[in-house]
Amino acid sequence: MELAIQSGNAQKMTGICRLVCLAAVTAVVAFGQLGSVTCSPYAVPTTIHPEGLTERVGDVTITCSGGNAGTSVLITAFVGIQNATVTNAPDANGNLGINVTINTGSGPVPVGSAQLNGTQTVVVQGAAYTVAPGGTVATITVSGIRVAIGNTPGIAAVYANLGGVGAIFPPSNGPLALAVPAGSGSLLSTYLGSIIPCSGSPLPTVIDFPTFLGVGTSVASMRVTEGYIGAFSPRDPNLPNGTRLVVSLAGYPTGARVFVPDVLVGNTGSGPTSAGAFGSFAQSGSYIPGSGSGQLLLTRVDRADASGAGGTPVLPVSPTVPTTFTGLTEVTLVKGAAVVTYEVIEVAPAYRENVQVPVFVVAPPVPNCTVAQPTLSVKLGPISTVAVSDNTAPLPRYVSATPQSDCSVIGDCTATYFPALSLNTTSLTFNGAAYGATQILSFTASNTGQGVISYNITTTYPAGAASGWLTVTPSSGINNQTVNVAASPAALLPGTYNATITVNAGQFGTQNIQVTFAVGAPGVTIQSIVSAATFLQGGPLTPGSIASMFGLNLSGKAISVSFNGLGAQVFGVYPTSGSGGLQQQVNLLVPAGLAGQTSALVVANVDGVSSNSFPVSLVQNSPGVFNPGILNQNFSVNLPSAPAKVGSIVSAYMTGLSIPLTGQVTVKIGTTDFLIPQYAGVAPTLSGVQQINVLIPPSLSFSGNQASFQVCIPALDPTQRLCSPVVPLYLTQ
Helix, strand or coil: CCCCCCECECCCCCHHHHHHHHHHHHHHHHHHHHCCEEEEEEECCEEECCCECCEECCCEEEEEEECCCCCEEEEEEEEEEECCEECCCCCCCCCCCCEEEEECCCCCEECCEEEECCCCEEEEEEEEEECCCCCCCEEEEEECCEEECCCCCCCCCEEEEEEEECCECCHHHCCEEEEEECCCCCEEEEEECCCECCCCECCCCCCEHHHHHHHCCEEEEEEEEECCCCCCCCCCCCCCCCCEEEEEEECCCCCCEEEEECEEECCCCCECCECCHHHCCCECCEECCCCCCCCCEEEEEECCCCCCCCCEECCCCCCCCCEECCEEEEECCECCEEEEEEEEEECCCCCCCEEEEEEEEEECCCCCCCCECCEEEEEEECECCCCCCCCCCCCCCECCCCCECCHHHHCCCCCCCCCCEEECCCEEEEEEECCCCCEEEEEEEEECCCCCCEEEEEEECCCCCCCCCEEEECCEEECCEEEEEEECCCCCCCEEEEEEEEEECHHHCEEEEEEEEEEECCCCEEEEEEECCCCCCCCCECCCCEEEEEEECCCCCCEEEEECCEEEEEEEEEECCCHHHCEEEEEEECCHHHCCCCEEEEEEEECCEECCCEEEEECCCCCEEEEEEEECCCCCECECCECEECCCEEEEEEECCCCCCCCCCEEEECCEEEECCCEEEECCCCCCCEEEEEECCCCCCCECCEEEEEEEEECCCCCCEEECCCEEEEEEC
């Protein structure tokens, strides 16, 4: 005898359950003395939407027999739902919409009531009858239970465990299957996009389907197919709406206008709606009543909300006379997006049906525009997250689920009207030198079919191997696109490296390109060029200033460096500890002839072997003070062990100022700013170096034994200043 209601794993018994179980035990003892009534449950599972949050499960039938003649039987049954929550919504009178009838041989009679106990138990009360002489077989039917299955994907079935008070419910009955989700989804869809050309898409003078087709307005189409026969259903008299399709539009450019049909005729209709997509005949859609088997017919729902709830169907019922549907309605776009809801008003229940949703786009001409490719997607609606009993949430309602492609069901996955991804190569091979220059190759991604194809491009590397050395630009594309692939050996040792470029066009194909990078011994390589004073990576240089170039194999019998072809004065080549002893530092003078230019390509030549071309940015002023690079008044180097006295003059040596100076040089020491130097200009006998002599204010306040020191000059914007990075000035009173 099963008295506690199970839901998945065994649950702890509440105080209510303990009372129910005690009552059941007492009832069983009494029936054992007077003649026991035994009840056996039965159910036929129904097929339900796997996305559903209010799916109606199969009826539960409880057949009771036995007992002594004249005995009054009062049964309270408990239906414990397993794998789902109960989502029946109470009305204003508290009724859940769960019907309970009893049939003792004269036909079903409504009895009792159904209540919820928690989120998974339906309590049926008031099923009463009197045992007739010769016995009575009473059939109690519980119908209309609704459950949420969409929030627990992958469930094989919804079960019920039965127990009760007033009769024996044998434990051998086990759980009953009430519902089985239909496959992986109720909807399948395929989208055939279109490009909105830069030349624009025309708006005809007459707003109807045939005229839009006639003037060649840009149109995209989506085909929506039932995931299983019966997934589409018209409005149930007991529900506020039938099956609804929530169509999301996105990616429309500024100035675009979108128009959609008011009525859609499906593939079982007299004249299916189509803009000519998917190999079909272009027509607005027509309906001839009296087909006998029904036709798939959908209507746009005016003023439905973003989830697909509410609103008023434009066509409440199927027409009673032959009708051609030519009406279009403009949809208001917000930030290039909108939602349109369609409701099923008629179906052909014996067939697996599909319908096309054309969307016309009007756009003004935009010279040299970026090609826009809007998208369409569809979900079963109204869309919700409410998976419990709620009298304010839509009924029915569904989780947000993205459909899979329908081409395998239709049988047209390889049809020529679909886009087809094609790459002009399956492999790329690069050759470079360790720590050296970036190598660039390209490939072409194309659409060899019809319509529009979009794709994303990603790069993967073997597990445990070096990564990050490959850059693909752009990372996405539409139709035909040249894709640049850059392989950088800047952080690679000699060896062979592999990667895979994947071009993913979704349902229209995925292809891979295998990349091999053969990295040899390093050659003459420029790795960085910085100000010799600041050493800031990526910082701009000033023509006529001193810079430090770092790279590999820069040492030889003869070295020269050029900026945009202008020779630079090389002061010397010095070894560093970088890159296993292969790196050197070259100090040089940026050619003053670059004045007025904003960038340059730098090339080094060592013993007749040229390096990579290294880009640098150029600016009018980029001040930087050498550190150490400040002399005290007695010409000693300013150091912690040799501080400058407050009230004395110090000389700062720097680089990065244009000569002649482009404005008043000022100095900031600590919090004291806008000090005017006694001298600011070329440092005698030092090419590319400037000297700044400044008096340290006798009243200067500082903490410890130092203060910050900066040299500034007006920027191109006279309200702004360019200041050198801070260096320390060591001080004493």
